[in-house]
Amino acid sequence: MAAAIARPNGKAGQGRAFETSPVCCFGEVPIAPLQRQMRASPPISADGTMVAVKYITSGVAALSATSPGRGGARNRADRESHALTGAQVANLKAAERFAEKIGRPLTRMITIHWEAAGVPLGEMAKATGRFTDLMTKALARHGSPTAWLWTHENVPGNGHAKGGHCHLLAHVPAPLVPALTALQRGWLRRITGRPYQARVIHSKPIGGRLGLETGNPDLHAINLETALSYVLKGASRMAASQSSLERLQPGGRVIGKRCGTSQNIGATARKTRN
Numbered sequence: 203m204a205a206a207i208a209r210p211n212g213k214a215g216q217g218r219a220f221e222t223s224p225v226c227c228f229g230e231v232p233i234a235p236l237q238r239q240m241r242a243s244p245p246i247s248a249d250g251t252m253v254a255v256k257y258i259t260s261g262v263a264a265l266s267a268t269s270p271g272r273g274g275a276r277n278r279a280d281r282e283s284h285a286l287t288g289a290q291v292a293n294l295k296a297a298e299r300f301a302e303k304i305g306r307p308l309t310r311m312i313t314i315h316w317e318a319a320g321v322p323l324g325e326m327a328k329a330t331g332r333f334t335d336l337m338t339k340a341l342a343r344h345g346s347p348t349a350w351l352w353t354h355e356n357v358p359g360n361g362h363a364k365g366g367h368c369h370l371l372a373h374v375p376a377p378l379v380p381a382l383t384a385l386q387r388g389w390l391r392r393i394t395g396r397p398y399q400a401r402v403i404h405s406k407p408i409g410g411r412l413g414l415e416t417g418n419p420d421l422h423a424i425n426l427e428t429a430l431s432y433v434l435k436g437a438s439r440m441a442a443s444q445s446s447l448e449r450l451q452p453g454g455r456v457i458g459k460r461c462g463t464s465q466n467i468g469a470t471a472r473k474t475r476n
Contacts, residue, residue: 283460285438285453286353290461291445297351297467298371298430300475304466306349306373307415307422311429312386312405317356317365319394319402326354326366327458329393336389337372338464340382349373351463355436356454366456369433371426376412 286294301308314333321329334350341348350372357364374382383405387398407414409425436453437445453460465471 281458283456286434286436286441286460287438288441288444291434291437291441291447293469294351294353294434294461294463295430295445296469296472297349297463298426300467300472301349301351301373304349304475306347306467308349308351308371308373308426308430309376309408309415309422310372310374310379310405311408311433312370312372312403313367314370314390315365315367315402317367319390319399320396321366321394323356323366323455324457326368326456330354330368330370330462332393333368333389334370334462334464336385336392337382340385341374341378344378344381346375346378347373347466349464349467351433351461351467353433353436353453353461354456354459356456357436357452358454371408371429371433376407376416379407379412 298308314330316326316329317323319329330352334352337350338348350370352368352370354366354368355364356366386403386405390398390403408429409422414425415422431447431449434445434447435449435451437447437450439450441447442450
């Protein structure tokens with residue numbers, strides 16, 4: 203696995219630390235030949251995610267509890283978790299491989315700071331569900347299918363809470379990236395009911411440049427492995443051991459679904475295809 207490249211912290215802003223990328227340019231690793239570094243999983247750090255850049259934001263109003271979106275019984279307030287389980291990690295890793303198999307490799311990493319956007323922890327799963335619905339429908343209007351997986355975290359950073367946020371890996375064809383990114387802030391306004399606040403969403407191509415999955419598939423695969431390991435860093439110690447994860451950091455308390463995939467790369471779709 204490619205070693206992650208840490209980026210230094212930026213300036214503090216009103217006590218909130220925002221997470222940007224696991225490595226340079228959301229998963230970008232050098233083009234130079236890489237050597238696998240075998241090492242023990244690092245201990246869980248006290249200050250949460252390894253890489254954080256702080257920005258100033260005042261947030262926006264919370265997602266309405268009556269607004270349409272996903273949630274329901276699986277998102278009830280008494281359904282809490284503090285880490286990804288072994289089964290969840292295995293499912294997400296299998297989903298990523300299946301996305302490649304069906305010709306929809308995950309090409310984009312999106313991080314959404316839902317708490318900074320005003321969405322309370324109990325509504326985070328609903329907000330993520332609405333975002334992925336809007337993304338899927340937008341791509342479909344341009345004649346493109348997609349595939350995606352996501353995880354939720356809620357962690358402190360340098361003595362200040364980052365709060366609830368989502369890491370999303372998605373298949374977005376390079377020609378459609380401009381259209382998609384132009385719509386994202388509007389989606390957040392629809393979901394939260396308030397104007398977009400700076401730095402709430404970060405969206406970058408995996409590997410740092412568009413079309414890497416076709417221009418250099420081997421390099422894209424290395425970058426995707428690095429990005430996925432970052433997304434899975436909130437696994438439990440047992441899950442990390444079972445899946446040989448080298449990165450391990452606390453994922454924090456999450457209400458409702460902790461992770462998910464699009465149906466076309468989920469367990470049922472994989473079983474039907476095999």
